[in-house]
Amino acid sequence: MANQPARDEPVDIRYDNARQRLEISWADGHESAYDYELLRWRCPCAECAGEMGHPGQLQFVQQLRPEQYALHSIELVGHYAVRPAWSDGHDTGIYAFDKLRGMDETAAEDLRRKAAGQERALGPGGGAGRDGSGGSSGADQSTAGNR
Numbered sequence: 001m002a003n004q005p006a007r008d009e010p011v012d013i014r015y016d017n018a019r020q021r022l023e024i025s026w027a028d029g030h031e032s033a034y035d036y037e038l039l040r041w042r043c044p045c046a047e048c049a050g051e052m053g054h055p056g057q058l059q060f061v062q063q064l065r066p067e068q069y070a071l072h073s074i075e076l077v078g079h080y081a082v083r084p085a086w087s088d089g090h091d092t093g094i095y096a097f098d099k100l101r102g103m104d105e106t107a108a109e110d111l112r113r114k115a116a117g118q119e120r121a122l123g124p125g126g127g128a129g130r131d132g133s134g135g136s137s138g139a140d141q142s143t144a145g146n147r
């Protein structure tokens with residue numbers, strides 16, 4: 001039998017409303033943290049992210065309202081996902097663990113930027129996860145050249 005711990009299997013899930021982040025400890029020992037706002041932008045439900053041929057509503061907004069990324073509660077969905085309920089009442093996004101693990105680096109980079117007070121690539125135009133029309137709606141990403 002395979003003895004190695006599954007990469008996308010969480011052993012502990014915590015959320016911290018003060019810091020607005022969801023933290024996951026994975027079976028292989030890795031730790032991930034996800035900013036609520038990033039999670040909300042990445043909501044995978046049909047309404048937010050769209051379905052085949054239909055754009056999701058998040059593609060038409062530039063900014064989220066604070067209640068849209070304030071976590072109200074979060075529940076497990078089987079053994080494969082979590083379903084957060086946001087303070088605006090939205091709770092249809094089911095975040096599979098393999099997806100969450102897959103966006104781990106994006107999330108870490110996002111938190112670094114947030115901590116550094118830099119502009120973050122959160123919205124539909126920025127970052128990974130959404131392919132298609134090359135970003136014409138350009139928030140110019142000023143690469144701070146301070147080394």
Ligand SMILES: [Zn+2]
Pocket residue numbers: 043044045046047048049090092093
């Ligand atoms: Zn959604």
